[in-house]
Amino acid sequence: MERVPILKLGDILIISIQIDLEDQSVLALQEDLAEAVVAHSARGVIIDITAVEIVDSFIGRMLATIAAMSRMLDAQTVVVGMRPAVAITLVELGLSLGGVRTALNLEKGVALLDHVRGATP
Amino acid sequence: MTGGSELPIASNADVVLVRQQVRSAALEVGLSLVDQTKVVTAASELARNALVYGGGGMARVEIVENGPRKGLKLVFSDEGPGIADVEQALTDGWTTGGGLGLGLSGSRRLVDEFDLVSAPSKGTTVTVTKWAR
Ligand SMILES: Nc1ncnc2c1ncn2[C@@H]1O[C@H](COP(=O)(O)OP(=O)(O)OP(=O)(O)O)[C@@H](O)[C@H]1O
Numbered sequence: 221m222e223r224v225p226i227l228k229l230g231d232i233l234i235i236s237i238q239i240d241l242e243d244q245s246v247l248a249l250q251e252d253l254a255e256a257v258v259a260h261s262a263r264g265v266i267i268d269i270t271a272v273e274i275v276d277s278f279i280g281r282m283l284a285t286i287a288a289m290s291r292m293l294d295a296q297t298v299v300v301g302m303r304p305a306v307a308i309t310l311v312e313l314g315l316s317l318g319g320v321r322t323a324l325n326l327e328k329g330v331a332l333l334d335h336v337r338g339a340t341p
Numbered sequence: 342m343t344g345g346s347e348l349p350i351a352s353n354a355d356v357v358l359v360r361q362q363v364r365s366a367a368l369e370v371g372l373s374l375v376d377q378t379k380v381v382t383a384a385s386e387l388a389r390n391a392l393v394y395g396g397g398g399m400a401r402v403e404i405v406e407n408g409p410r411k412g413l414k415l416v417f418s419d420e421g422p423g424i425a426d427v428e429q430a431l432t433d434g435w436t437t438g439g440g441l442g443l444g445l446s447g448s449r450r451l452v453d454e455f456d457l458v459s460a461p462s463k464g465t466t467v468t469v470t471k472w473a474r
């Protein structure tokens with residue numbers, strides 16, 4: 221099983237998914253990330269899915285779980301880089317990902333985190 | 342109709358391989374990017390169901406033709422416990438596995454043809470087809 225690396229940039233954790241995710245990698249990422257948020261006192265998490273070709277119900281559930289879990293650990297999550305075909309497919313699959321903040325790219329994701337944190341110090 | 346290929350579904354890694362195989366067949370058939378994404382997503386759901394609920398199974402990937410039209414036909418089969426109430430299983434949100442209950446109902450929306458045959462203790466076979474436009 222491949223593990224997804226977690227990068228730290230200031231108080232933000234960045235996860236860029238570059239592998240074909242198998243279910244075990246998804247579960248490992250959830251756990252690794254929860255620990256990393258606490259260990260680094262992270263206030264923001266950015267999940268970059270630019271390279272992800274499909275988001276099925278399992279990966280979709282991971283995104284929602286990470287967002288909820290981070291919130292409980294006092295960090296905000298933004299998912300960036302969703303491909304248009306992935307968005308269309310997710311809606312048809314029936315996954316709305318309510319509760320998951322999104323931005324078009326990494327830069328906008330960082331700006332959104334700054335904005336959110338400015339509003340709720 | 343070409344011979345098609347059979348892939349085992351015995352592990353999480355196999356589910357990834359099925360996705361990759363379906364992706365390349367979808368390209369070969371000439372599906373649009375959105376349709377490729379839809380059919381690969383459906384394949385991921387159905388392969389995972391065969392693994393998780395069926396205890397593993399097989400995926401068959403076949404290129405089919407209807408006149409000038411090409412399509413991608415996928416068959417997922419397992420010899421697991423089967424589904425007692427197929428209609429219920431096809432309802433959005435119905436799950437016995439703590440999932441979202443979207444795999445079956447959602448995949449049905451993502452493809453052009455969807456057929457589910459299941460009998461208790463005999464296993465489950467789901468056949469889907471996506472046609473190039
Ligand atoms: N191959 C199968 N063999 C036996 N039961 C199955 C099979 N596929 C699906 N089921 C049953 O149908 C239910 C609905 O399946 P579906 O894929 O829609 O949702 P799920 O797997 O529970 O959640 P998810 O949204 O994560 O896919 C399952 O919970 C399971 O009880």
Ligand SMILES: [Mg+2]
Pocket residue numbers: 386389390440443444445
């Ligand atoms: Mg499922």
